[in-house]
Amino acid sequence: MTSFDARPSPRIVFGAGRLAELPECVATLGVSKLLLVTDPGIVAAGHVGRATGYLEAAGLSVTVFQGTHVNPSESDIEACRSFATELQPDAIIGLGGGSSMDTAKGCNFLLHNPGRMSDYRGYGLAKNAMLPFIAIPTTAGTGSECQSYAVVSRDGSHEKMACGDPKALAKIAILDPELTVSQPQPVATLTALDALSHALESAVCTKRNPISSAYSAEAFRLIASAIRPVLAGSAGPDTRGRMLLGAAMAGSAIENSMLGAAHATANPLTARFDVAHGHAVSLMLPHVVRLNSADPAAAAIYDGLARTLGEPLLPWLEETIALAGLDTPVIDPATIPDLAADAARQWTGRFNPVPLRDPEITSLYHSSFAAAAAP
Numbered sequence: 001m002t003s004f005d006a007r008p009s010p011r012i013v014f015g016a017g018r019l020a021e022l023p024e025c026v027a028t029l030g031v032s033k034l035l036l037v038t039d040p041g042i043v044a045a046g047h048v049g050r051a052t053g054y055l056e057a058a059g060l061s062v063t064v065f066q067g068t069h070v071n072p073s074e075s076d077i078e079a080c081r082s083f084a085t086e087l088q089p090d091a092i093i094g095l096g097g098g099s100s101m102d103t104a105k106g107c108n109f110l111l112h113n114p115g116r117m118s119d120y121r122g123y124g125l126a127k128n129a130m131l132p133f134i135a136i137p138t139t140a141g142t143g144s145e146c147q148s149y150a151v152v153s154r155d156g157s158h159e160k161m162a163c164g165d166p167k168a169l170a171k172i173a174i175l176d177p178e179l180t181v182s183q184p185q186p187v188a189t190l191t192a193l194d195a196l197s198h199a200l201e202s203a204v205c206t207k208r209n210p211i212s213s214a215y216s217a218e219a220f221r222l223i224a225s226a227i228r229p230v231l232a233g234s235a236g237p238d239t240r241g242r243m244l245l246g247a248a249m250a251g252s253a254i255e256n257s258m259l260g261a262a263h264a265t266a267n268p269l270t271a272r273f274d275v276a277h278g279h280a281v282s283l284m285l286p287h288v289v290r291l292n293s294a295d296p297a298a299a300a301i302y303d304g305l306a307r308t309l310g311e312p313l314l315p316w317l318e319e320t321i322a323l324a325g326l327d328t329p330v331i332d333p334a335t336i337p338d339l340a341a342d343a344a345r346q347w348t349g350r351f352n353p354v355p356l357r358d359p360e361i362t363s364l365y366h367s368s369f370a371a372a373a374a375p
């Protein structure tokens with residue numbers, strides 16, 4: 001066995017209606033002046049009003065920052081940091097999707113550490129303390145609530161920077177399936193596909209270890225049991241709960257290992273053609289599974305996941321993605337050399353079980369675009 005360091009998980013508070021326990025969660029951290037980071041959609045859905053209502057009823061002070069934008073940039077983080085500097089909270093709550101989590105985490109990096117987010121690209125570069133952070137996801141997908149990374153776009157470009165630090169990990173994640181009811185169907189679809197890709201990529205990546213593999217396997221079991229009703233818009237409370245917990249556990253799997261070729265090849269599709277992250281990953285994932293099946297150890301792991309399903313993995317995966325009914329993006333194959341050059345620079349690709357060189361990347365794009373163009 002190879003050596004590894006397991007990373008901690010937040011305290012997970014899971015269950016329908018458990019947002020009501022937010023004041024008790026805050027009390028365990030010994031804090032009382034809270035900054036809640038969210039976006040206007042989550043305010044409109046009523047979740048922010050419920051959270052602040054519970055906190056204020058318990059005599060706690062909470063101030064809302066609702067300036068989160070999709071795919072937050074360095075400037076977005078700076079706006080939140082400046083708001084927080086004025087307020088001087090003693091803890092931060094992120095309530096919303098991945099963008100709210102990333103904005104809250106990014107603000108936490110910069111509140112007591114100098115510079116910009118680009119100074120913290122990588123892992124463990126923040127010298128000063130961060131505030132206790134409580135993550136409350138309203139989407140079931142990114143798994144950001146269980147990760148110590150903030151993903152932030154560099155100002156003036158689409159380049160995404162992963163800025164990680166053990167101090168940025170949430171102390172508590174409240175997983176309340178009632179909060180995911182408000183997700184618009186396109187969000188539920190794309191985040192579900194992303195979560196599925198997290199379980200599958202972390203399961204076989206070269207940084208996998210016994211801890212991450214346990215998270216990946218259980219994440220896959222939960223997500224596989226829930227994803228088709230979620231894609232169909234027919235998921236009931238129990239199914240939504242399995243999806244939410246599966247997405248969080250896939251986040252813990254990434255925290256303890258890495259991703260792989262589907263993310264490495266999807267990110268350039270998002271950067272160059274604005275294909276939404278979950279969509280881009282779903283376009284690449286079956287082709288990556290086919291490629292990785294050439295690696296005997298990865299193939300054995302896929303076989304284990306197929307036993308969980310009770311049917312072969314790849315056909316199930318292709319059928320599941322087809323059920324999402326996503327429109328095929330029109331991408332000129334002449335752009336493949338540029339996409340491949342971008343993909344080769346993606347950090348996540350280095351951890352794919354089959355080494356990713358130009359021929360493999362080019363072939364992945366060709367097979368994905370050919371499949372998408374097929375009638």
Ligand SMILES: [Fe+2]
Nearest residue numbers: 194198277281
């Ligand atoms: Fe992802």
